[in-house]
Amino acid sequence: MMIQKYLDSLLNEGLEEVRFRFRQRIAEDIKNRLCSLLARWEEEEYRETILFTTKEEALFYEPYAEKGIRELVVAGIRNSMLEVAASVNCKDFKMPEPLSDKKIRELTAEAIRYFSDCELRALIQEAQNTVYEDVYEAAKCKYPLAWTVLSKIALLEESEWGFDKIQEEKKRVLTEEEMRTEPKIQKVICDGFTLEFDEYLEETIREVVGGKQDAFYVDSFKALSRNIEKVLHVIQILLESDRAFVTCNYYISNGYLEKRKKILRAAHNEKEMFMNTRITGRTPKKIKEFLQIFV
Known part of the structure; x- marks a missing residue:
């Protein structure tokens, strides 16, 4: 359960400044986004349309990763409810100040390293066997x-x-x-x-x-x-x-x-x-x- 392990360990530990109930909200949103993308990863148009909106940023992230991993991390993690905790609206999560740019870079780099070490086929299968809300399909239909x-x-x-x-x-x-x-x-x-x-x-x-x-x-x-x-x-x-x-x-x-x-x-x-x-x-x-x- 590689996706769930990431949410329970690296993400949970990395968001120590965020109260537990808000960490859960962020984790749920990230789960939905990762699973929405990975479960339909082999549908080229669906995958590439979502990843396309991340390339102006993802292609320049470190560390280096195989094609698609950095875009996956930006789409599913960086472009998630995590942004609320990193913004002026962090007060919605009862935070006195937003997560620093340094913290966000660390979280993103850790996620890239983590998912680079995962086997893509196993990630796809895990996503397909997970109950999630397909947030991208909903947006596509609207x-x-x-x-x-x-x-x-x-x-x-x-x-x-x-x-x-x-x-x-x-x-x-x-x-x-x-x-x-x-x-x-x-x-x-x-x-x-x-x-x-x-x-x-x-x-x-x-x-x-x-x-x-x-x-x-x-x-x-x-x-x-x-x-x-x-x-x-x-x-x-x-x-x-x-x-x-x-x-x-x-x-x-x-x-x-x-x-x-x-x-x-x-x-x-x-x-x-x-x-x-x-x-x-x-x-x-x-x-x-x-x-x-x-x-």
């Missing part, structure tokens, strides 16, 4: 257009590809008057995991959908959210409105995709975000055109 387009770029071997737009019934775009009169969302502090939209994100999406901005830009997927359901939700809104989602590595729209051949590392601070916008050599044309806005 946001099918976003999932379909992400699956295309996840499996794309070239740097760019145009395809026939996927026809899906579009939701009616609100008029300016409706936008002004629509009730304001409640103020929230987003922690990188919550599914809620804060006022800044809400306003940015409105500006892109309304044509005031050319596309929705974030440095990386994790800069938007570590929760894949929220990522899919935002992309679904943009694609339904025939708008693009752009990171320093990817251009994603309904009908055209681009990806860098050499992925840039996801920024950790504002300085690194700025530097990523300046790296345009051998960059596909749409990404390059968009990044030039920041010059």
